[in-house]
Amino acid sequence: MVEHPKEFLLELFNAxxxxxxxxxxxxxxxxxxxxxxxxxxxxxxxxxxMAKALEEHWEGPLSGLVVTRYEHGLQCDLIEVLEAxxxxxxxxxREVAERIMGLVSSLSAEDTVFCxxxxxxxxxxxxxxxxxxxxxxxxxxRALLKSGAAISxxxxxxxxxxxxxxxxxxxxxxxxxxxxxxxSDVPGDDPSVIASGPTVADPTTSSDALGILCKYQIDAPAxxxxxxxxxxxxxxxxxxxxxxxxxxxxxxxPQQSLEAAAALVRSxxxxxxVLSDSIEGESREVAKVHAAIAVHARKYRQPVGTPxxxxxxxxxxxxxxxxxxxxxxxxxxxxxxxxxxxxxxIYALAADTDGIDGSETNAGCWLxxxxxxxxxxxxxxxxxxxxxxxxxxxxxxxxxxxxxGPTRTNVNDFRAILILNEDQ
Amino acid sequence: MVEHPKEFLLELFNAxxxxxxxxxxxxxxxxxxxxxxxxxxxxxxxxxxMAKALEEHWEGPLSGLVVTRYEHGLQCDLIEVLEAxxxxxxxxxREVAERIMGLVSSLSAEDTVFCxxxxxxxxxxxxxxxxxxxxxxxxxxRALLKSGAAISxxxxxxxxxxxxxxxxxxxxxxxxxxxxxxxSDVPGDDPSVIASGPTVADPTTSSDALGILCKYQIDAPAxxxxxxxxxxxxxxxxxxxxxxxxxxxxxxxPQQSLEAAAALVRSxxxxxxVLSDSIEGESREVAKVHAAIAVHARKYRQPVGTPxxxxxxxxxxxxxxxxxxxxxxxxxxxxxxxxxxxxxxIYALAADTDGIDGSETNAGCWLxxxxxxxxxxxxxxxxxxxxxxxxxxxxxxxxxxxxxGPTRTNVNDFRAILILNEDQ
Numbered sequence: 001m002v003e004h005p006k007e008f009l010l011e012l013f014n015a016x017x018x019x020x021x022x023x024x025x026x027x028x029x030x031x032x033x034x035x036x037x038x039x040x041x042x043x044x045x046x047x048x049x050m051a052k053a054l055e056e057h058w059e060g061p062l063s064g065l066v067v068t069r070y071e072h073g074l075q076c077d078l079i080e081v082l083e084a085x086x087x088x089x090x091x092x093x094r095e096v097a098e099r100i101m102g103l104v105s106s107l108s109a110e111d112t113v114f115c116x117x118x119x120x121x122x123x124x125x126x127x128x129x130x131x132x133x134x135x136x137x138x139x140x141x142r143a144l145l146k147s148g149a150a151i152s153x154x155x156x157x158x159x160x161x162x163x164x165x166x167x168x169x170x171x172x173x174x175x176x177x178x179x180x181x182x183x184s185d186v187p188g189d190d191p192s193v194i195a196s197g198p199t200v201a202d203p204t205t206s207s208d209a210l211g212i213l214c215k216y217q218i219d220a221p222a223x224x225x226x227x228x229x230x231x232x233x234x235x236x237x238x239x240x241x242x243x244x245x246x247x248x249x250x251x252x253x254p255q256q257s258l259e260a261a262a263a264l265v266r267s268x269x270x271x272x273x274v275l276s277d278s279i280e281g282e283s284r285e286v287a288k289v290h291a292a293i294a295v296h297a298r299k300y301r302q303p304v305g306t307p308x309x310x311x312x313x314x315x316x317x318x319x320x321x322x323x324x325x326x327x328x329x330x331x332x333x334x335x336x337x338x339x340x341x342x343x344x345x346i347y348a349l350a351a352d353t354d355g356i357d358g359s360e361t362n363a364g365c366w367l368x369x370x371x372x373x374x375x376x377x378x379x380x381x382x383x384x385x386x387x388x389x390x391x392x393x394x395x396x397x398x399x400x401x402x403x404x405g406p407t408r409t410n411v412n413d414f415r416a417i418l419i420l421n422e423d424q
Numbered sequence: 425m426v427e428h429p430k431e432f433l434l435e436l437f438n439a440x441x442x443x444x445x446x447x448x449x450x451x452x453x454x455x456x457x458x459x460x461x462x463x464x465x466x467x468x469x470x471x472x473x474m475a476k477a478l479e480e481h482w483e484g485p486l487s488g489l490v491v492t493r494y495e496h497g498l499q500c501d502l503i504e505v506l507e508a509x510x511x512x513x514x515x516x517x518r519e520v521a522e523r524i525m526g527l528v529s530s531l532s533a534e535d536t537v538f539c540x541x542x543x544x545x546x547x548x549x550x551x552x553x554x555x556x557x558x559x560x561x562x563x564x565x566r567a568l569l570k571s572g573a574a575i576s577x578x579x580x581x582x583x584x585x586x587x588x589x590x591x592x593x594x595x596x597x598x599x600x601x602x603x604x605x606x607x608s609d610v611p612g613d614d615p616s617v618i619a620s621g622p623t624v625a626d627p628t629t630s631s632d633a634l635g636i637l638c639k640y641q642i643d644a645p646a647x648x649x650x651x652x653x654x655x656x657x658x659x660x661x662x663x664x665x666x667x668x669x670x671x672x673x674x675x676x677x678p679q680q681s682l683e684a685a686a687a688l689v690r691s692x693x694x695x696x697x698v699l700s701d702s703i704e705g706e707s708r709e710v711a712k713v714h715a716a717i718a719v720h721a722r723k724y725r726q727p728v729g730t731p732x733x734x735x736x737x738x739x740x741x742x743x744x745x746x747x748x749x750x751x752x753x754x755x756x757x758x759x760x761x762x763x764x765x766x767x768x769x770i771y772a773l774a775a776d777t778d779g780i781d782g783s784e785t786n787a788g789c790w791l792x793x794x795x796x797x798x799x800x801x802x803x804x805x806x807x808x809x810x811x812x813x814x815x816x817x818x819x820x821x822x823x824x825x826x827x828x829g830p831t832r833t834n835v836n837d838f839r840a841i842l843i844l845n846e847d848q
Contacts, residue, residue, distance in 0.1 A: 273727045274720070275727050276713075279712070279717075280712055285709030288703070288710070289705055289714075292704065292738060293700050302698045303698055
């Protein structure tokens with residue numbers, strides 16, 4: 001029996017975030033000899049926390065520059081930490097990217113570079129390719145974010161419009177020894193997708209990028225389509241010799257965080273069931289499937305006996321049609337509420353492990369069986385809020401937002417559904 | 425190890441259908457004294473098979489009339505079996521409904537009526553309410569079927585436009601002893617939803633029906649909106665005395681069929697995992713979640729260890745945008761194929777237990793890991809087929825349709841995903 005379901009769900013979320021935090025996971029992956037001189041570069045929502053963890057555990061001289069999202073910075077002693085815009089790149093990001101390219105462009109095989117990558121790095125490390133203005137790149141980015149495209153598709157396009165992504169940063173570092181430490185926020189943990197893979201080979205092509213723009217009917221500027229039709233827009237392909245001295249290590253993944261939450265569930269005497277670390281799809285529909293599984297567990301003790309917690313990660317998407325506020329986790333939870341309609345014994349939380357759901361001020365939201373009746377009392381209509389993509393507004397009115405501020409890590413979405421026995 | 429994955433999945437589907445077949449499940453629910461005189465009425469895809477099973481096990485005089493879908497009929501000795509149109513009602517359905525209402529309208533408390541209900545009964549037992557033409561009802565029905573509305577929503581509207589549904593048939597039978605035997609094809613097995621609940625109370629209201637028409641922007645004829653604003657359009661509400669002599673028994677459910685398939689999986693030494701018997705949502709998005717779970721099982725042996733079979737039921741929906749062919753199971757499997765992209769070790773089947781996927785000639789389809797490469801060889805593009813809602817065309821070209829003809833029962837969708845160990 002869980003005495004405080006909401007607090008329990010929040011504990012699970014915190015355990016998931018903690019398991020992915022650079023302060024917990026970076027040190028063990030550093031080379032045994034930590035005495036050499038190293039240059040540090042990096043980008044992502046975890047960049048500042050990764051730089052700080054590196055400083056604390058590295059013994060030799062360090063210098064360098066990383067970029068993180070606005071309000072995600074931390075004071076470091078040796079490494080410069082700058083901030084830039086996410087998810088839509090800005091001038092600050094471009095300036096940092098130019099400086100980073102400059103830092104690594106004339107190194108020798110005796111030099112060591114640490115590249116610290118995490119989710120968000122794709123937008124933050126933004127250096128448009130030859131002939132493409134930042135405004136043109138921003139226009140394409142904004143359109144993609146609204147289109148319902150998967151993150152892997154958005155990143156394919158971004159990589160081919162960039163002077164730094166798709167392995168181009170590794171190419172600039174060559175022939176230095178390059179160690180990339182990455183925190184995965186992408187389904188499947190593919191290194192070429194995390195932060196758009198600036199230090200790894202890219203299997204996608206310019207032609208793929210053109211296909212994605214077409215598929216989502218993105219009205220791209222002429223400079224963009226011209227560049228994508230230019231062979232120079234191709235990224236660094238597998239087996240390119242410039243990748244010889246490049247080493248890639250995943251230091252945190254969505255699955256590790258789900259496992260940490262599952263271990264906590266188990267320690268409290270309940271059964272955890274991790275559905276998947278990589279669920280994609282339209283948030284509101286993904287929620288219907290989660291709701292059906294939760295109801296089934298309560299009614300038939302399948303696919304898992306109660307009391308239990310169903311846990312899932314990944315990255316759902318929202319095709320925006322309304323004018324409301326809210327990220328994909330708020331949308332998920334609103335649809336879950338609208339499907340469960342106050343079903344007894346089912347509690348849920350959905351939040352982004354980076355602490356920011358979409359472009360809102362909350363990490364996510366939570367719900368209990370009485371969310372439905374409380375919403376009705378307040379005159380809130382879940383169906384209408386969902387039509388308006390207003391998950392934030394719905395849960396804000398109920399006082400059911402989860403606000404953490406930036407967590408300075410990012411292993412994507414975290415969803416947990418607590419299901420009590422039928423007699424509870 | 426499963427030697428013939430496709431055949432194994434077909435066996436599971438057959439077991440699910442078999443477990444819901446009237447010949448298997450009706451007899452045990454008949455009253456102990458089977459010697460009296462009884463009148464038989466009924467409607468649905470299983471109506472003929474239910475009538476036949478009743479004839480075989482009842483010992484007293486029987487007479488009556490049931491209606492089933494075209495091509496779902498069976499020759500009975502004592503009970504007349506007629507056919508009508510589904511999912512869009514026609515004149516034949518209306519004539520049967522009028523005759524059935526006539527059969528039960530002047531009975532006494534000494535009479536016994538058996539009412540045999542199954543999925544499809546809603547369209548087949550079609551008698552428009554006062555002042556509404558069949559054409560008007562058909563127009564609303566067609567619009568609803570294309571709108572993406574849930575079956576429960578479609579049935580709410582249908583009940584309020586009917587002279588026979590929403591408890592009105594039970595009202596006509598009163599004061600006779602009425603025994604309803606039903607096969608559930610609806611998520612949650614709610615008797616008021618199965619075949620639009622002609623013999624049970626209806627908790628929904630005319631105002632709900634108006635709300636649904638509005639939500640899906642159905643352009644309803646004036647006769648329809650006028651009738652729904654007339655208090656006479658209200659259905660029979662709970663605790664109405666006309667329901668006193670009415671008894672309702674579920675003789676088959678989706679869950680029983682999923683359990684039968686699960687038992688067969690277990691008997692072969694694999695682990696079954698029943699996700700839910702009542703999954704709703706947009707087919708293509710529901711497929712993405714199933715794909716993520718399957719991939720996760722293969723990679724992490726969560727939420728279930730391999731080799732395993734993930735089984736689910738319910739009724740997904742398709743918001744038709746393209747011009748292709750295919751029911752919701754073809755759409756589900758096409759999206760699954762498009763997400764898995766030939767992932768090794770994963771085999772799947774999705775089919776409607778009634779033998780007809782949507783309004784096509786197939787029950788469903790199957791896929792294997794080489795479906796992806798075979799499709800590519802044939803120049804088929806899964807993404808484009810999905811955009812065109814052409815699951816039927818895609819799997820027909822591959823020779824991967826499942827064609828059973830009418831099964832004469834209906835416990836809704838059946839999905840099974842076989843996942844082998846990573847080294848298989």
